Amino acid sequence: MTLEAAAIRLLVRNWRGRYTVPAGGLYPHQWSWDSAFIAIGWRHLSARRAQQELESLFSAQWSDGRLPQIVFDPSRDDDYSPGAAFWRSAELPGSPPVPTAGLVQPPNHAWAALLVHRADPRESRRRGFLERAYPALVAWHTYLRDRRTDASGLAHVVHPWESGMDNSPFWDEPLSAVPEAGLDRVPRPDLEHAAATDRPSDTEYRKYLHLAAAYRDAGVADDGSEQFRVHDPAVNALWARSELALGEIAGELGERADHDERAQRIADALERLWHPGLGCYVARDARTGRLQEHRTVSGLVPLILSGVPRAPELLETLRGPSFRLGTSVLVPSADVQAPTFDTSRYWRGPSWFNTAWLMVEALERHGAEHEARSLARDVITHAEASGFAEYLHPFTAAARGTRAFSWTAALALDLHH
Ligand code: 9YW
16 A cells, blocks of 8 residues: 555544544544644645644634643543543633633644645635634634733743643653642553553653643633643744744735734744753743753754744754754654653654654755755655554654554655645
């Protein structure tokens, strides 16, 4: 079977009528930033499905504008923890009519919506896609600005899950003061679908559950009581990139708005996360002001912005001994030379396909065409060879996490086109 046929088969199998699950066993609901990446693949097969994927998420938008991390399929509530029964979103103010998590994920949606529109502008106009998407996306960005942004101009995450890079070394220090949920046994349905050595530890899970429960119990109010508030470079870079996309969408619709200025302000604010000694951006604990001194792939993501003033240093870091572009498999999620490096455990070293896709975009943007093409080829080869794995051993390319992972197929398909 060709890559294209195999990727299509997987996406069709993971499609649930209005959205695509990230993986049938491990992740049986709709995830926010996954859907944006998945729509970027679907647009080559069916503009309509790509639009529906995003619209399904918009229909779960909260009245304050937040797009939830997860929209639950109640029939699969025992298969993933924490699920709908944990969040009890119907009891929370401003929640939508469908059960969702109260947290959010990185704002890559406006960027995806623009790419989906461009794949088939006629079908998009016929369905009035941008007219409906634009207000939802503006409300989402307004939520980030009004509820998540402090004087720094950067949006903070209130939980590691909100970064999409759940157990990144960035969170080690901010999590160190967080208590562990007092449970006899941590529910881990995930371990039925992936090796324990590929997943976060029980100790991390106890802290994740404590933070999520505290946020829920405070009515997801963003009232400053959160014990975890961190500025993440990738979240903010994706926000800026999506703000630029919103500007283009507004242009399509003949609306006048100041999206480009907003994007520039976020990009300027990113400078607070620059770590000259490490040659990359880092996370910053918004409660203590401390920079988290780790090289991770998140710190390279600002390269998706054309005007990023640190491009030369970032490219050097991407090519240097920490990430070894061209020698390691795709782009490792964390510095391969750091003491925290782990070849299997999730976001502490393994290579992921969504971040490789972002780096292809980044390399193209900064004139490194040859490296961009070669990384794109590697994404396609490894996606297929690994059975569309969730992530890979960064030196051997052995499959890690779950298989038949939707964004791996969708983004490989996108680079194939
Ligand atoms: C989990 C769904 C999600 C992604 C995240 C990834 C993982 C959930 O899966 O988190 O339970 O581990 O870290 O980025 O959205 O694919």
